[in-house]
Amino acid sequence: MSIDSRTGAAPTPTGPLSRVDYSERIPNNVDLAGDRRLQRALEGWQPKFLDWWKQLGPALPTKDVYLRTAIAVGRDGWAHFDHVPMDEYRWGIFLAERDPDRKVNFGKHKGEPAWQEVPGEHRADLMRLIVVQGDTEPASVEQQRILGRTAPSIYDLRNLFQVNVEEGRHLWAMVYLLHAYFGREGREEAEQLLKRNSGDLDAPRILGAFNEETTDWLQFFMFTYFTDRDGKYQLGTLKESAFDPLARTCEFMLKEEAHHMFVGTTGVQRTVERTAELMKMHGTADIFPHGGIPLDVIQKYLNFQFSVSMDLFGSEQSTNAGNYYTSGLKGRWMETRRKDDHVLLDATRDMRYVEDGQIRTKTVPMLSALNLDLRDEYVADCANGVRRWNQALEDAGLDERLYLPHEGFNRKVGGYAGHRVTPQGEVVDEATWQARVGEWLPTPQDRENVAALMVPEYEYGKFAGWIAPPQTGINDQPVEFDYVHLAEEGLV
Ligand SMILES: [Fe+2]
Ligand SMILES: [Fe+2]
Numbered sequence: 001m002s003i004d005s006r007t008g009a010a011p012t013p014t015g016p017l018s019r020v021d022y023s024e025r026i027p028n029n030v031d032l033a034g035d036r037r038l039q040r041a042l043e044g045w046q047p048k049f050l051d052w053w054k055q056l057g058p059a060l061p062t063k064d065v066y067l068r069t070a071i072a073v074g075r076d077g078w079a080h081f082d083h084v085p086m087d088e089y090r091w092g093i094f095l096a097e098r099d100p101d102r103k104v105n106f107g108k109h110k111g112e113p114a115w116q117e118v119p120g121e122h123r124a125d126l127m128r129l130i131v132v133q134g135d136t137e138p139a140s141v142e143q144q145r146i147l148g149r150t151a152p153s154i155y156d157l158r159n160l161f162q163v164n165v166e167e168g169r170h171l172w173a174m175v176y177l178l179h180a181y182f183g184r185e186g187r188e189e190a191e192q193l194l195k196r197n198s199g200d201l202d203a204p205r206i207l208g209a210f211n212e213e214t215t216d217w218l219q220f221f222m223f224t225y226f227t228d229r230d231g232k233y234q235l236g237t238l239k240e241s242a243f244d245p246l247a248r249t250c251e252f253m254l255k256e257e258a259h260h261m262f263v264g265t266t267g268v269q270r271t272v273e274r275t276a277e278l279m280k281m282h283g284t285a286d287i288f289p290h291g292g293i294p295l296d297v298i299q300k301y302l303n304f305q306f307s308v309s310m311d312l313f314g315s316e317q318s319t320n321a322g323n324y325y326t327s328g329l330k331g332r333w334m335e336t337r338r339k340d341d342h343v344l345l346d347a348t349r350d351m352r353y354v355e356d357g358q359i360r361t362k363t364v365p366m367l368s369a370l371n372l373d374l375r376d377e378y379v380a381d382c383a384n385g386v387r388r389w390n391q392a393l394e395d396a397g398l399d400e401r402l403y404l405p406h407e408g409f410n411r412k413v414g415g416y417a418g419h420r421v422t423p424q425g426e427v428v429d430e431a432t433w434q435a436r437v438g439e440w441l442p443t444p445q446d447r448e449n450v451a452a453l454m455v456p457e458y459e460y461g462k463f464a465g466w467i468a469p470p471q472t473g474i475n476d477q478p479v480e481f482d483y484v485h486l487a488e489e490g491l492v
Contacts, residue, residue: 027092029073030176041179042093045190049171052194053087057141058164060148061487062086065161066474068259070094070169073252081475083485089165093176096251104242106335106342107328114244115328118181122327126243127182129329131189132206133234134174135196137167139210140223142198147220150454152464156217158474158483159263163224166256173249181245208412209308215447216454217467218271218293222305225264225385230312232257233333233378240331265385266470271298272389273468276396285400288449291465295393295400297450300442302402303423306382307410313375315414316351322367332370333377349373352407354419357427359408371414379407410441458486 021028025043032039064083071080073094102114118126141164151157171193178186196203204211209227214220232254239250271293278292279285287294314321324330325344332338340347347366352359366373382404390401408421420433423440442450457464461480473479 027090028094030093030095030180032093035180038180041187042176045175045179045187048191048194049091049168049175050087052138053141053168056138056145056197057168058086058148058161059145060151060157062148062161063485063487065485066158066477066481066483067162067165068475070252070256073097078255086161086165089168091165091169091172093172094169094252095245095248098244098248102244102247104328105240106331107242107326108343109242109328110342112242114247115242116244118243122243122329123182125324125327125329126246127178127186127189129238129324130174130177130182130246131193133238134171134178134189134193135206136210136231137170137174138193139196139198139205139207140227141167142205143210143212143214143223144220147214147217150217150456151458152217152454152467153457153462153469154460154482154484155463155470155473155479156267156467157458159259160220161484163228163260163263166260169256170253173253177245177249207312209312212308216450217267218298218301218450219305221264221267221271222301223264224260225268226302226305226309226382227312228257228260228264229378229381230309232261233374233381234312236333237330237374240335242328265388267467268298268302268385269389269392270468270470271466272392272402273396274466276393276398277468279398280396288453291453293450293453293466295402296439297442297446299402300440300446301450302386303405303409304441306404308412310375310379310407311411311413313378313414314371316353316372316375317364317368317415318371319368321370322365325367325370333374351415353415354408354421354427359421359425359427375407379404405440 024033026032026039026046032042064085066081066083067086067089068079068081069084069090070078070092072078073096104110104112104114144160144164147160148157151160175190175193178190182189196205198205199211199213214223235250235254235257239247239254241247241250272295275287275292275295275298278287278290279295282290285294285296321330325332335342344366348363349366349369349372350361351364351369351372352361354360386402386404393400393402403423405423406421406425408416408419408425409423411417411421420428420430422428422436453464453466455464460482463469469479473481474483477483
Protein backbone atom coordinates (compact mmCIF):
# COMPACT_ATOMS: atom_id res chain seq x y z
CA MET A 1 0.00 0.00 0.00
CA SER A 2 1.36 3.41 -0.92
CA ILE A 3 1.66 6.28 1.53
CA ASP A 4 -1.16 8.02 -0.32
CA SER A 5 -3.65 5.24 0.08
CA ARG A 6 -2.83 4.98 3.78
CA THR A 7 -3.09 8.66 4.59
CA GLY A 8 -5.80 9.52 2.10
CA ALA A 9 -3.64 12.15 0.49
CA ALA A 10 -4.51 13.30 -3.00
CA PRO A 11 -3.00 11.89 -6.19
CA THR A 12 -0.15 14.00 -7.49
CA PRO A 13 -1.70 17.13 -8.96
CA THR A 14 -0.47 18.52 -12.23
CA GLY A 15 -0.05 22.04 -13.56
CA PRO A 16 1.31 25.16 -11.96
CA LEU A 17 0.44 26.26 -8.46
CA SER A 18 -2.59 28.51 -8.19
CA ARG A 19 -3.50 29.96 -4.81
CA VAL A 20 -7.04 30.18 -3.60
CA ASP A 21 -8.24 33.63 -2.54
CA TYR A 22 -9.55 33.30 1.02
CA SER A 23 -10.04 37.02 1.57
CA GLU A 24 -13.34 36.76 -0.32
CA ARG A 25 -16.61 35.64 1.22
CA ILE A 26 -16.61 32.75 -1.23
CA PRO A 27 -13.05 31.39 -1.51
CA ASN A 28 -12.21 30.87 -5.16
CA ASN A 29 -9.53 30.75 -7.82
CA VAL A 30 -11.79 31.94 -10.62
CA ASP A 31 -11.45 35.69 -9.97
CA LEU A 32 -15.00 35.94 -8.73
CA ALA A 33 -14.35 39.53 -7.65
CA GLY A 34 -13.87 40.39 -11.31
CA ASP A 35 -17.45 39.43 -12.16
CA ARG A 36 -19.73 41.32 -9.77
CA ARG A 37 -22.98 39.97 -11.19
CA LEU A 38 -21.90 36.36 -10.78
CA GLN A 39 -20.42 37.10 -7.38
CA ARG A 40 -23.71 38.62 -6.17
CA ALA A 41 -25.71 35.68 -7.53
CA LEU A 42 -23.51 33.17 -5.73
CA GLU A 43 -23.52 35.26 -2.55
CA GLY A 44 -27.31 35.04 -2.78
CA TRP A 45 -27.15 31.24 -3.00
CA GLN A 46 -24.63 30.88 -0.15
CA PRO A 47 -27.08 31.45 2.79
CA LYS A 48 -29.46 28.91 1.25
CA PHE A 49 -26.65 26.40 1.12
CA LEU A 50 -25.80 27.09 4.77
CA ASP A 51 -29.46 26.63 5.76
CA TRP A 52 -29.50 23.33 3.92
CA TRP A 53 -26.27 22.28 5.70
CA LYS A 54 -27.73 23.12 9.09
CA GLN A 55 -30.97 21.29 8.39
CA LEU A 56 -29.73 18.25 6.49
CA GLY A 57 -25.98 18.12 7.15
CA PRO A 58 -24.39 16.14 10.01
CA ALA A 59 -26.83 15.83 12.93
CA LEU A 60 -24.28 15.26 15.72
CA PRO A 61 -23.41 18.58 17.40
CA THR A 62 -19.68 19.31 17.38
CA LYS A 63 -17.43 22.19 18.45
CA ASP A 64 -14.86 21.63 15.77
CA VAL A 65 -13.35 18.98 13.52
CA TYR A 66 -9.83 18.42 12.19
CA LEU A 67 -10.58 19.05 8.52
CA ARG A 68 -8.72 19.39 5.28
CA THR A 69 -9.39 22.57 3.32
CA ALA A 70 -8.11 23.15 -0.19
CA ILE A 71 -5.74 26.11 -0.36
CA ALA A 72 -4.36 25.71 -3.87
CA VAL A 73 -5.02 23.60 -6.89
CA GLY A 74 -1.44 22.99 -7.91
CA ARG A 75 1.32 20.56 -7.10
CA ASP A 76 2.29 20.17 -3.45
CA GLY A 77 0.55 21.26 -0.33
CA TRP A 78 -2.84 21.77 -1.94
CA ALA A 79 -4.58 21.23 1.35
CA HIS A 80 -4.37 22.61 4.85
CA PHE A 81 -5.45 20.68 7.99
CA ASP A 82 -6.83 22.32 11.10
CA HIS A 83 -9.61 22.17 13.68
CA VAL A 84 -12.56 24.20 12.36
CA PRO A 85 -16.22 24.50 13.37
CA MET A 86 -17.95 22.63 10.56
CA ASP A 87 -20.43 25.34 9.61
CA GLU A 88 -17.48 27.72 9.24
CA TYR A 89 -15.81 25.43 6.73
CA ARG A 90 -14.64 27.51 3.75
CA TRP A 91 -16.62 25.96 0.93
CA GLY A 92 -15.47 27.50 -2.30
CA ILE A 93 -14.85 27.27 -6.01
CA PHE A 94 -11.63 25.63 -7.10
CA LEU A 95 -10.86 24.73 -10.68
CA ALA A 96 -7.73 22.95 -11.83
CA GLU A 97 -5.32 25.24 -13.66
CA ARG A 98 -6.28 26.20 -17.20
CA ASP A 99 -4.17 24.84 -20.03
CA PRO A 100 -4.44 27.52 -22.74
CA ASP A 101 -3.52 24.98 -25.42
CA ARG A 102 -6.06 22.36 -24.42
CA LYS A 103 -7.86 20.71 -27.31
CA VAL A 104 -10.99 18.60 -27.68
CA ASN A 105 -9.61 15.07 -27.58
CA PHE A 106 -12.44 12.98 -29.03
CA GLY A 107 -15.62 13.00 -31.08
CA LYS A 108 -16.45 15.10 -34.10
CA HIS A 109 -14.76 18.22 -32.71
CA LYS A 110 -11.49 16.38 -32.08
CA GLY A 111 -8.50 18.67 -32.55
CA GLU A 112 -10.45 21.93 -32.15
CA PRO A 113 -9.65 24.20 -29.19
CA ALA A 114 -11.51 23.28 -25.97
CA TRP A 115 -14.64 25.39 -25.37
CA GLN A 116 -14.52 28.23 -22.88
CA GLU A 117 -18.23 28.93 -23.35
CA VAL A 118 -21.21 26.61 -23.77
CA PRO A 119 -22.15 26.09 -27.44
CA GLY A 120 -25.87 26.80 -27.89
CA GLU A 121 -26.58 23.42 -29.49
CA HIS A 122 -25.22 21.54 -26.46
CA ARG A 123 -26.58 23.80 -23.76
CA ALA A 124 -29.48 21.58 -22.65
CA ASP A 125 -27.41 18.38 -22.58
CA LEU A 126 -24.50 19.97 -20.72
CA MET A 127 -26.79 21.49 -18.13
CA ARG A 128 -28.47 18.13 -17.60
CA LEU A 129 -25.11 16.39 -17.09
CA ILE A 130 -24.09 19.01 -14.53
CA VAL A 131 -27.41 18.87 -12.70
CA VAL A 132 -27.34 15.07 -12.43
CA GLN A 133 -23.77 15.11 -11.11
CA GLY A 134 -24.57 18.02 -8.77
CA ASP A 135 -27.62 16.25 -7.37
CA THR A 136 -25.57 13.30 -6.07
CA GLU A 137 -23.25 15.48 -3.97
CA PRO A 138 -25.70 16.88 -1.37
CA ALA A 139 -27.71 13.64 -1.55
CA SER A 140 -24.92 11.64 0.06
CA VAL A 141 -24.59 14.21 2.85
CA GLU A 142 -28.30 13.78 3.55
CA GLN A 143 -28.00 10.00 3.46
CA GLN A 144 -25.15 10.08 6.01
CA ARG A 145 -26.71 12.68 8.28
CA ILE A 146 -27.32 10.54 11.37
CA LEU A 147 -24.24 8.33 11.24
CA GLY A 148 -22.29 10.53 13.66
CA ARG A 149 -24.39 9.25 16.51
CA THR A 150 -23.01 5.74 16.14
CA ALA A 151 -19.42 6.39 15.06
CA PRO A 152 -17.07 3.52 15.93
CA SER A 153 -14.35 6.06 16.84
CA ILE A 154 -13.42 9.72 16.80
CA TYR A 155 -11.03 8.94 13.93
CA ASP A 156 -13.91 7.52 11.86
CA LEU A 157 -16.18 10.39 12.87
CA ARG A 158 -13.64 12.84 11.49
CA ASN A 159 -13.46 10.95 8.21
CA LEU A 160 -17.23 10.97 7.88
CA PHE A 161 -17.31 14.73 8.38
CA GLN A 162 -14.43 15.26 5.94
CA VAL A 163 -16.37 13.37 3.29
CA ASN A 164 -19.50 15.38 4.11
CA VAL A 165 -17.90 18.84 3.84
CA GLU A 166 -16.22 17.88 0.57
CA GLU A 167 -19.47 16.60 -0.94
CA GLY A 168 -20.87 19.98 0.07
CA ARG A 169 -18.00 21.60 -1.84
CA HIS A 170 -18.70 19.44 -4.87
CA LEU A 171 -22.20 20.87 -4.85
CA TRP A 172 -20.57 24.31 -4.92
CA ALA A 173 -18.46 23.19 -7.87
CA MET A 174 -21.54 22.33 -9.93
CA VAL A 175 -23.53 25.35 -8.76
CA TYR A 176 -20.71 27.61 -9.88
CA LEU A 177 -20.97 26.20 -13.42
CA LEU A 178 -24.76 26.56 -13.43
CA HIS A 179 -24.56 30.18 -12.29
CA ALA A 180 -21.61 31.18 -14.45
CA TYR A 181 -22.61 29.54 -17.74
CA PHE A 182 -26.34 28.79 -17.83
CA GLY A 183 -28.04 32.06 -16.96
CA ARG A 184 -31.45 32.18 -15.32
CA GLU A 185 -32.17 28.49 -16.02
CA GLY A 186 -28.90 27.56 -14.37
CA ARG A 187 -29.73 29.61 -11.29
CA GLU A 188 -33.12 27.89 -11.06
CA GLU A 189 -31.49 24.48 -11.29
CA ALA A 190 -29.09 25.52 -8.52
CA GLU A 191 -32.08 26.26 -6.29
CA GLN A 192 -33.60 22.87 -7.07
CA LEU A 193 -30.39 21.13 -5.99
CA LEU A 194 -31.20 22.22 -2.44
CA LYS A 195 -34.93 21.46 -2.73
CA ARG A 196 -34.79 17.83 -3.80
CA ASN A 197 -33.87 15.64 -0.81
CA SER A 198 -32.67 12.05 -0.48
CA GLY A 199 -35.59 9.69 0.07
CA ASP A 200 -38.19 12.50 -0.16
CA LEU A 201 -41.38 11.01 -1.63
CA ASP A 202 -42.41 14.20 -3.41
CA ALA A 203 -39.01 15.54 -4.44
CA PRO A 204 -36.46 12.70 -4.35
CA ARG A 205 -32.88 12.88 -5.59
CA ILE A 206 -32.52 12.06 -9.28
CA LEU A 207 -30.71 8.70 -9.06
CA GLY A 208 -31.90 5.60 -7.21
CA ALA A 209 -28.81 4.79 -5.11
CA PHE A 210 -28.96 8.31 -3.67
CA ASN A 211 -32.40 7.74 -2.19
CA GLU A 212 -31.39 4.59 -0.27
CA GLU A 213 -30.91 4.98 3.45
CA THR A 214 -27.41 4.68 4.86
CA THR A 215 -28.45 2.67 7.89
CA ASP A 216 -25.14 1.93 9.56
CA TRP A 217 -21.37 2.27 9.27
CA LEU A 218 -20.80 -0.91 7.32
CA GLN A 219 -23.13 0.49 4.70
CA PHE A 220 -21.33 3.84 4.86
CA PHE A 221 -18.01 2.12 4.16
CA MET A 222 -19.59 0.13 1.30
CA PHE A 223 -21.10 3.38 0.00
CA THR A 224 -17.81 5.24 0.01
CA TYR A 225 -16.12 2.23 -1.60
CA PHE A 226 -18.66 1.47 -4.34
CA THR A 227 -20.82 4.57 -4.79
CA ASP A 228 -18.14 7.25 -4.38
CA ARG A 229 -16.18 5.16 -6.86
CA ASP A 230 -19.03 5.49 -9.32
CA GLY A 231 -18.61 9.23 -8.72
CA LYS A 232 -14.92 8.93 -9.54
CA TYR A 233 -15.70 7.32 -12.90
CA GLN A 234 -18.45 9.80 -13.79
CA LEU A 235 -16.12 12.69 -12.93
CA GLY A 236 -13.41 10.98 -14.98
CA THR A 237 -15.61 11.18 -18.10
CA LEU A 238 -16.55 14.82 -17.44
CA LYS A 239 -12.89 15.68 -16.87
CA GLU A 240 -12.40 14.87 -20.57
CA SER A 241 -15.21 17.22 -21.62
CA ALA A 242 -14.64 19.71 -24.43
CA PHE A 243 -16.32 22.27 -22.14
CA ASP A 244 -13.14 23.34 -20.39
CA PRO A 245 -14.57 24.82 -17.14
CA LEU A 246 -16.42 21.53 -16.51
CA ALA A 247 -13.26 19.52 -17.20
CA ARG A 248 -11.20 21.68 -14.82
CA THR A 249 -13.81 21.54 -12.06
CA CYS A 250 -14.03 17.76 -12.24
CA GLU A 251 -10.27 17.37 -12.29
CA PHE A 252 -10.03 19.10 -8.94
CA MET A 253 -13.03 17.23 -7.49
CA LEU A 254 -11.26 13.97 -8.30
CA LYS A 255 -8.44 14.95 -5.97
CA GLU A 256 -10.82 15.28 -3.05
CA GLU A 257 -12.70 12.15 -4.05
CA ALA A 258 -9.63 9.96 -3.51
CA HIS A 259 -9.98 10.32 0.25
CA HIS A 260 -13.61 9.21 0.16
CA MET A 261 -12.67 5.94 -1.43
CA PHE A 262 -9.80 5.55 1.01
CA VAL A 263 -12.39 5.75 3.80
CA GLY A 264 -14.37 2.97 2.10
CA THR A 265 -11.44 0.69 1.28
CA THR A 266 -9.90 0.87 4.72
CA GLY A 267 -13.25 0.88 6.54
CA VAL A 268 -14.29 -2.42 4.98
CA GLN A 269 -10.76 -3.76 5.41
CA ARG A 270 -10.73 -2.97 9.15
CA THR A 271 -14.17 -4.55 9.53
CA VAL A 272 -12.95 -7.70 7.77
CA GLU A 273 -9.78 -7.79 9.92
CA ARG A 274 -11.80 -7.68 13.12
CA THR A 275 -14.22 -10.29 11.77
CA ALA A 276 -11.33 -12.62 10.96
CA GLU A 277 -9.88 -12.10 14.41
CA LEU A 278 -13.19 -12.95 16.12
CA MET A 279 -13.76 -15.99 13.89
CA LYS A 280 -10.39 -17.40 14.90
CA MET A 281 -10.81 -16.50 18.55
CA HIS A 282 -14.19 -18.20 18.86
CA GLY A 283 -13.84 -20.91 16.20
CA THR A 284 -17.10 -19.99 14.51
CA ALA A 285 -18.39 -17.94 11.57
CA ASP A 286 -21.39 -16.82 13.60
CA ILE A 287 -19.75 -13.94 15.40
CA PHE A 288 -22.73 -11.65 15.99
CA PRO A 289 -22.95 -12.96 19.61
CA HIS A 290 -19.25 -12.09 19.99
CA GLY A 291 -19.68 -8.51 18.81
CA GLY A 292 -18.48 -8.80 15.20
CA ILE A 293 -20.11 -8.76 11.79
CA PRO A 294 -20.15 -12.21 10.16
CA LEU A 295 -18.42 -12.48 6.80
CA ASP A 296 -21.59 -13.62 5.03
CA VAL A 297 -23.34 -10.45 6.19
CA ILE A 298 -20.42 -8.34 4.94
CA GLN A 299 -20.78 -10.15 1.59
CA LYS A 300 -24.51 -9.33 1.50
CA TYR A 301 -23.84 -5.64 2.15
CA LEU A 302 -21.21 -5.74 -0.59
CA ASN A 303 -23.70 -7.40 -3.00
CA PHE A 304 -26.26 -4.71 -2.30
CA GLN A 305 -24.02 -1.66 -2.67
CA PHE A 306 -22.24 -3.02 -5.73
CA SER A 307 -25.50 -3.74 -7.53
CA VAL A 308 -27.15 -0.38 -6.82
CA SER A 309 -23.93 1.37 -7.85
CA MET A 310 -23.84 -0.61 -11.13
CA ASP A 311 -27.29 0.82 -11.88
CA LEU A 312 -25.82 4.33 -11.73
CA PHE A 313 -24.03 3.73 -15.03
CA GLY A 314 -27.38 3.56 -16.87
CA SER A 315 -28.32 1.18 -19.67
CA GLU A 316 -25.49 -0.76 -21.29
CA GLN A 317 -26.66 0.56 -24.64
CA SER A 318 -27.50 4.24 -24.78
CA THR A 319 -27.96 6.58 -27.72
CA ASN A 320 -27.51 9.54 -25.37
CA ALA A 321 -24.11 8.31 -24.21
CA GLY A 322 -23.00 7.92 -27.84
CA ASN A 323 -24.24 11.41 -28.70
CA TYR A 324 -22.54 12.95 -25.67
CA TYR A 325 -19.31 11.36 -26.81
CA THR A 326 -19.56 12.34 -30.45
CA SER A 327 -20.48 15.90 -29.45
CA GLY A 328 -17.50 16.13 -27.09
CA LEU A 329 -19.51 16.57 -23.89
CA LYS A 330 -18.35 13.43 -22.10
CA GLY A 331 -15.30 11.31 -22.88
CA ARG A 332 -14.24 7.84 -21.84
CA TRP A 333 -12.27 6.99 -18.73
CA MET A 334 -8.62 7.91 -19.47
CA GLU A 335 -9.62 9.04 -22.95
CA THR A 336 -6.24 10.40 -23.95
CA ARG A 337 -4.44 7.21 -22.95
CA ARG A 338 -6.59 5.03 -25.19
CA LYS A 339 -4.92 3.74 -28.31
CA ASP A 340 -7.66 4.20 -30.90
CA ASP A 341 -9.04 6.92 -33.17
CA HIS A 342 -11.15 8.61 -30.40
CA VAL A 343 -14.04 8.87 -32.83
CA LEU A 344 -15.18 5.22 -32.67
CA LEU A 345 -17.45 5.26 -35.71
CA ASP A 346 -16.25 1.82 -36.82
CA ALA A 347 -15.46 0.30 -33.42
CA THR A 348 -17.44 -2.56 -31.89
CA ARG A 349 -17.36 -4.52 -28.64
CA ASP A 350 -19.00 -7.51 -26.96
CA MET A 351 -21.99 -7.11 -24.71
CA ARG A 352 -23.69 -9.68 -22.51
CA TYR A 353 -27.48 -9.90 -22.43
CA VAL A 354 -30.20 -12.27 -21.25
CA GLU A 355 -32.19 -14.36 -23.72
CA ASP A 356 -34.29 -17.46 -23.08
CA GLY A 357 -33.03 -17.71 -19.52
CA GLN A 358 -29.39 -17.67 -20.66
CA ILE A 359 -26.68 -15.05 -20.54
CA ARG A 360 -25.39 -14.62 -24.09
CA THR A 361 -22.95 -12.33 -25.83
CA LYS A 362 -23.38 -10.23 -28.94
CA THR A 363 -21.32 -7.64 -30.78
CA VAL A 364 -22.58 -4.08 -30.71
CA PRO A 365 -21.31 -0.71 -32.00
CA MET A 366 -18.88 0.78 -29.47
CA LEU A 367 -20.58 4.17 -29.65
CA SER A 368 -23.83 2.62 -28.48
CA ALA A 369 -22.18 0.93 -25.49
CA LEU A 370 -20.12 3.64 -23.82
CA ASN A 371 -21.96 3.29 -20.52
CA LEU A 372 -20.86 -0.33 -20.52
CA ASP A 373 -17.30 0.68 -21.38
CA LEU A 374 -17.22 2.92 -18.31
CA ARG A 375 -18.90 0.34 -16.12
CA ASP A 376 -16.32 -2.29 -17.09
CA GLU A 377 -13.52 0.06 -16.03
CA TYR A 378 -15.36 0.58 -12.75
CA VAL A 379 -15.80 -3.15 -12.10
CA ALA A 380 -12.11 -3.79 -12.67
CA ASP A 381 -11.29 -1.07 -10.15
CA CYS A 382 -13.80 -2.46 -7.63
CA ALA A 383 -12.06 -5.83 -7.81
CA ASN A 384 -8.85 -4.30 -6.42
CA GLY A 385 -10.39 -3.60 -3.04
CA VAL A 386 -11.88 -7.07 -2.84
CA ARG A 387 -8.41 -8.49 -3.43
CA ARG A 388 -7.08 -6.41 -0.55
CA TRP A 389 -9.85 -7.51 1.77
CA ASN A 390 -9.21 -11.13 0.83
CA GLN A 391 -5.54 -10.65 1.59
CA ALA A 392 -6.60 -9.77 5.13
CA LEU A 393 -8.54 -13.05 5.32
CA GLU A 394 -5.59 -14.98 3.94
CA ASP A 395 -3.21 -13.31 6.38
CA ALA A 396 -5.50 -14.40 9.18
CA GLY A 397 -5.27 -18.00 7.94
CA LEU A 398 -8.93 -18.23 6.92
CA ASP A 399 -10.23 -19.99 3.78
CA GLU A 400 -13.32 -17.80 3.27
CA ARG A 401 -13.20 -15.12 0.58
CA LEU A 402 -15.27 -12.14 -0.49
CA TYR A 403 -16.17 -11.62 -4.15
CA LEU A 404 -17.95 -9.21 -6.49
CA PRO A 405 -21.35 -10.54 -7.52
CA HIS A 406 -22.17 -11.07 -11.20
CA GLU A 407 -22.92 -7.86 -13.13
CA GLY A 408 -26.51 -9.01 -13.61
CA PHE A 409 -27.23 -9.52 -9.93
CA ASN A 410 -30.06 -7.42 -8.42
CA ARG A 411 -30.18 -4.95 -11.28
CA LYS A 412 -32.97 -2.47 -11.86
CA VAL A 413 -31.46 -0.57 -14.79
CA GLY A 414 -30.34 -1.84 -18.21
CA GLY A 415 -30.51 -5.22 -19.91
CA TYR A 416 -30.58 -7.27 -16.71
CA ALA A 417 -33.54 -5.40 -15.23
CA GLY A 418 -36.55 -7.68 -15.05
CA HIS A 419 -34.36 -10.80 -14.86
CA ARG A 420 -33.32 -12.65 -11.73
CA VAL A 421 -29.61 -13.38 -11.74
CA THR A 422 -27.76 -14.95 -8.80
CA PRO A 423 -24.45 -13.53 -7.55
CA GLN A 424 -22.82 -16.46 -9.40
CA GLY A 425 -24.43 -15.38 -12.68
CA GLU A 426 -27.15 -17.98 -13.00
CA VAL A 427 -30.51 -16.82 -14.37
CA VAL A 428 -33.24 -18.16 -12.06
CA ASP A 429 -37.02 -17.90 -11.87
CA GLU A 430 -38.91 -15.62 -9.53
CA ALA A 431 -39.76 -18.39 -7.04
CA THR A 432 -36.09 -19.40 -6.69
CA TRP A 433 -35.10 -15.76 -6.29
CA GLN A 434 -37.66 -15.17 -3.57
CA ALA A 435 -36.63 -18.33 -1.74
CA ARG A 436 -32.94 -17.46 -1.79
CA VAL A 437 -32.69 -13.67 -1.83
CA GLY A 438 -32.07 -13.64 1.94
CA GLU A 439 -28.77 -15.44 1.29
CA TRP A 440 -27.67 -12.72 -1.10
CA LEU A 441 -28.99 -9.40 0.17
CA PRO A 442 -29.13 -8.14 3.76
CA THR A 443 -32.35 -9.20 5.48
CA PRO A 444 -34.13 -6.90 7.95
CA GLN A 445 -32.71 -9.21 10.64
CA ASP A 446 -29.15 -8.77 9.33
CA ARG A 447 -29.55 -4.99 9.38
CA GLU A 448 -30.97 -5.14 12.87
CA ASN A 449 -28.06 -7.27 14.09
CA VAL A 450 -25.56 -4.89 12.53
CA ALA A 451 -27.40 -1.89 13.96
CA ALA A 452 -27.19 -3.45 17.42
CA LEU A 453 -23.36 -3.35 17.17
CA MET A 454 -23.34 0.33 16.21
CA VAL A 455 -22.64 1.83 19.60
CA PRO A 456 -20.71 5.10 19.54
CA GLU A 457 -17.12 5.11 20.81
CA TYR A 458 -16.15 8.71 21.45
CA GLU A 459 -13.06 8.16 23.60
CA TYR A 460 -9.90 9.24 21.76
CA GLY A 461 -7.94 6.26 20.44
CA LYS A 462 -10.65 3.71 21.26
CA PHE A 463 -12.61 1.71 18.70
CA ALA A 464 -15.94 -0.10 18.72
CA GLY A 465 -15.59 -3.86 19.06
CA TRP A 466 -16.66 -4.72 15.52
CA ILE A 467 -13.84 -2.87 13.74
CA ALA A 468 -10.03 -2.91 13.94
CA PRO A 469 -8.12 0.37 14.47
CA PRO A 470 -6.39 1.92 11.42
CA GLN A 471 -2.62 1.58 11.04
CA THR A 472 -2.01 5.31 10.93
CA GLY A 473 -3.87 8.52 11.67
CA ILE A 474 -4.81 11.35 9.35
CA ASN A 475 -2.15 13.78 8.08
CA ASP A 476 0.57 12.10 10.20
CA GLN A 477 -1.35 12.65 13.43
CA PRO A 478 -1.55 9.74 15.87
CA VAL A 479 -4.61 7.46 15.78
CA GLU A 480 -5.63 8.74 19.23
CA PHE A 481 -5.47 12.40 18.15
CA ASP A 482 -8.42 14.65 19.16
CA TYR A 483 -9.81 14.77 15.61
CA VAL A 484 -13.25 15.90 16.77
CA HIS A 485 -14.37 17.99 19.74
CA LEU A 486 -17.98 17.14 20.46
CA ALA A 487 -20.36 19.86 21.58
CA GLU A 488 -21.91 17.94 24.43
CA GLU A 489 -20.48 18.27 27.92
CA GLY A 490 -19.06 15.08 29.34
CA LEU A 491 -18.47 13.50 25.94
CA VAL A 492 -14.72 14.15 25.67
FE1 LIG B 1 -18.39 14.20 -4.58
FE1 LIG C 1 -17.26 11.50 -2.69
